[in-house]
Amino acid sequence: MQLTADHIAAITPLLPDSATEIEVEMAAVFYACLPDTIADRDELSILLLSALREHFSGSQIYIPKAGERTCERNKKIYAAFNGKNYLVLAHQYGLTERHVRAIVESCYAHDIASRQSSLF
Numbered sequence: 001m002q003l004t005a006d007h008i009a010a011i012t013p014l015l016p017d018s019a020t021e022i023e024v025e026m027a028a029v030f031y032a033c034l035p036d037t038i039a040d041r042d043e044l045s046i047l048l049l050s051a052l053r054e055h056f057s058g059s060q061i062y063i064p065k066a067g068e069r070t071c072e073r074n075k076k077i078y079a080a081f082n083g084k085n086y087l088v089l090a091h092q093y094g095l096t097e098r099h100v101r102a103i104v105e106s107c108y109a110h111d112i113a114s115r116q117s118s119l120f
Contacts, residue, residue, distance in 0.1 A: 007032040014046055023049060078107035 007028040030045035
């Protein structure tokens with residue numbers, strides 16, 4: 001799905017003047033993703049945005065990059081981890097140190113689990 005100026009132009013007049021740039025883009029993405037056959041797709045786009053705003057209002061949310069690239073990246077991070085280079089890996093991959101720690105812990109747990117045999 002490619003977001004275009006036409007999508008943004010179609011949805012912007014329906015949003016309140018107080019809508020932020022990210023809210024406009026999110027509503028436009030919803031609008032662009034919904035099939036043309038949905039009669040009220042513009043209203044549904046606004047409804048979806050309102051639901052997100054209500055649920056996550058005041059929160060910071062992280063939306064990870066999708067797909068296999070993330071899995072491959074995490075494997076590379078785990079392979080390059082030497083026990084003390086969290087910050088270096090964070091800079092190298094454009095992540096926070098906390099995120100790198102979570103990746104290493106998750107990969108380590110998966111690695112250990114895959115090596116242990118089941119008791120039952």
